[in-house]
Amino acid sequence: MARSSSGFVAGLTAAAVVAVGFLAYQASANAPADLSVKPQRPGKVAPSVSPSGGPKQPVKDPLAVPASSGTGERVVYSLADRRVWLVNGKGKATRTFAVWPSTVDPVPGPYKVTSRSGSVQGSDGVQIEHVVRFATAEDVAIGFSAAVDGSTPSPDPARKTGGIRMKRADGDAMWTFAVIGAKVVVVD
Template sequence: MAGLTAAAVAAVCFLAYQASANAPADLAAEPRTPGTSVPSISPSGGPKQPPKDPLAVPAASGSGERVVYSLADRRVWLVDAKGKARRSFTVMPSTVHPAPGAYSVTSRSGSVRGSDGVQIEHVVRFATAQDVAIGFSAAVDGSTPKPDPTKKTGGIRMKRADGDALWTFAVIGAKVVVVA
């Protein structure tokens, strides 16, 4: 009998510990009414910012039909003449980056070997920096690996479906806006 009592006491103590470990820090807080949300806290301790809308075109990217490339977000937007994003997707930048500013598509190639040796398609070039041509492309094998930091390359890689969309959208002379 003593063994069962000891096991029961141990189980109750364990459950009490689990409950206290998961209890909110401030039990005196006002109860929430149904339908209200709890403010999120970021790892730094401050309120968490709401997630960005991936179709929200950066404000400082100009106007009209354009391709917008955000260096910080590693994201591209294909923006129509009315300023609405038709498509947005993430990219893997290379080791050489264009300076923020407005550019035009200067050349395109259907299929070539990239400076990193990877077979690529739908290459849309728009800038040069450090004597390196910079442009968007998709690897034929669908990969988007991080570039070798010891090589100077300018390919901004994307998934093949995104590369197809950009190829159709960004013809010679199309506007490309790079934002920080």
């Protein structure tokens, strides 16, 4: 009987050592690289260190709406970021996503949705859906849309086109959000 109980105790001891080792590994894997950095209050981004040891730039919050985009419920389209934000009446983004613009850009400023089409053929020959038009530039209609086949082709630089493509799920959200008369703000 003594042999079996000593084997049992040895097994429990080995299991405990393995468990403690695993927990120590987990703790070290989640520990910050520099323990001298004080924790930030919730909602603030903690400074981080680059591989070279210098400070990294803080990561930009993807839901942060561009400051120059006005107030109220609106669609915000950033030309430089190639990104759209759907902003509620309280000024908070409810969704943001990347887009693929065509060759003609709208001039920065405020617009209103002027027309919508459920499904049409794009000027590039691709079947598109959830077309939300809001501007005209260089005699080209400009609007958001999603390709039915999910593609995001590069526009032909020799053709003037104004489609701003997005993924189909983002197109669904845009279609629901941006009704006729909805505010669209284009920023640099």
